[in-house]
Amino acid sequence: MNNILVTGASGLLGSHVVKHLLTKECNVIVSILPEEKSTYQPLDGVEVIINDDIFQGKFPHISTVINCAFSRSNQSQDLASAIDFTQKLINGFKLGKVDSIINISSQGVYKRLPIGELSKEDSPIEPIDLYSMAKYAVEKTFATSGLPNVTNVRLASINMKQRFLYNFVQKAKNKDTIIVNSPTHYASLLDVEDAAEALARLAILPIENRKPIYNLGTGSQTSLIHFAELVNAVGERFNAKAQIVLQDNGTTNTAGIDISLISADCDWIPIITNEQMIDNYFLTD
Numbered sequence: 550m551n552n553i554l555v556t557g558a559s560g561l562l563g564s565h566v567v568k569h570l571l572t573k574e575c576n577v578i579v580s581i582l583p584e585e586k587s588t589y590q591p592l593d594g595v596e597v598i599i600n601d602d603i604f605q606g607k608f609p610h611i612s613t614v615i616n617c618a619f620s621r622s623n624q625s626q627d628l629a630s631a632i633d634f635t636q637k638l639i640n641g642f643k644l645g646k647v648d649s650i651i652n653i654s655s656q657g658v659y660k661r662l663p664i665g666e667l668s669k670e671d672s673p674i675e676p677i678d679l680y681s682m683a684k685y686a687v688e689k690t691f692a693t694s695g696l697p698n699v700t701n702v703r704l705a706s707i708n709m710k711q712r713f714l715y716n717f718v719q720k721a722k723n724k725d726t727i728i729v730n731s732p733t734h735y736a737s738l739l740d741v742e743d744a745a746e747a748l749a750r751l752a753i754l755p756i757e758n759r760k761p762i763y764n765l766g767t768g769s770q771t772s773l774i775h776f777a778e779l780v781n782a783v784g785e786r787f788n789a790k791a792q793i794v795l796q797d798n799g800t801t802n803t804a805g806i807d808i809s810l811i812s813a814d815c816d817w818i819p820i821i822t823n824e825q826m827i828d829n830y831f832l833t834d
Contacts (some may be wrong), residue, residue, distance in 0.1 A: 557618030565745035606644025649698035657681030705766025740821035750815040770805035
């Protein structure tokens, strides 16, 4: 079976990718920081190596690398360090035997489009912030590295506690106020389980069938007003309700990507709905 290496395996996305890969026909290898070696608890059947081994080319023949390792910060110093780290990974991959790369990028590399329009893989590039600029720089670094068969996956926002949806649910639980700053602020949140399953399917797809770029998201847009209303609708079962206040600051913010390409190639669609993500926050926290 092919060896698939996951970098950033201790993070939210990477750990879920590992779990989903274990349901496929492949050998799973993870790379972690040296300081994590004493505390990282791998799932059964997972081989663990440290990043220093990657930097020195000390790893078995890898069919596919899924690169989930990158800072989530928007601070310039953190992003510079993340780019330097990526270059070390690339140098190490070139010392060993790697057949293909799946690099996790961001939907934030795209120019914001009018409401209702979804960015496709060939849509205009105009990174929205420093983080997105750094992600696009890493895309280009991989593409020009000389490594074979590089695929960049432009990922939508993953639902997590640092996102607005968790905050909305907490407001409802406390019967507090949800303030929405714009009626034209649209977002898209992808559950990490859906994201991980898509990446696992892409990793076992024959290399020759992969495209250079994929969008990975929900294929839809939802207004923050509607998210807030959904929180109250689901919250009825938990006797939880927030007051929703619209304070129109005159801005428009849209996020949404077309996912038809990865859906077709990987026979995948997201199955976890906004309502299910909201319900889970009410049930588990």
